[in-house]
Amino acid sequence: MKTLKIGIMSLEDMRAYTIAIAKGRHRPKRGDPKVWFTSVESVARVLSERNRELLSLIAARKPESLRELEDISGRKVASLSRTLKTMERYGIVSLKKGKQGRVKPRVEYTGFSLDMPLAPVDRKNREVASGA
Numbered sequence: 001m002k003t004l005k006i007g008i009m010s011l012e013d014m015r016a017y018t019i020a021i022a023k024g025r026h027r028p029k030r031g032d033p034k035v036w037f038t039s040v041e042s043v044a045r046v047l048s049e050r051n052r053e054l055l056s057l058i059a060a061r062k063p064e065s066l067r068e069l070e071d072i073s074g075r076k077v078a079s080l081s082r083t084l085k086t087m088e089r090y091g092i093v094s095l096k097k098g099k100q101g102r103v104k105p106r107v108e109y110t111g112f113s114l115d116m117p118l119a120p121v122d123r124k125n126r127e128v129a130s131g132a
Helices: 011-022 040-046 049-061 066-073 077-089
Strands: 003-008 035-037 093-097 103-107 111-115
Touching: 003 040, 035 040, 049 066, 049 077, 049 103, 066 077, 066 103, 077 093, 077 103
Parallel strands: 003 035, 003 111
Antiparallel strands: 093 103
């Protein structure tokens, strides 16, 4: 099973993290998340029950185009395209150009794990924020 590890980090912390990696001050560890979201709510939108059902359908039926996926899922091509492009930005799916310009969706992972602290971390002091 190929599992995508997802992390939650503020946008400000994501920028600092990315810069630290680019400047060689930080090297991600083997078990670190591969994909970062800014909130639990944003993860929930992308990986909603409906979208996970769509991913399962794509993995099982392997449609050759978005039009075929529309037929088997009952969702409109425009909606599928928006949803899948968002998932593609996170590396959850790939969208390959096929015959006659058709777009073929492919699911890249069979599961997800979420790495999330109980409370936000104050990066300056390395302490858990009080939340008050």
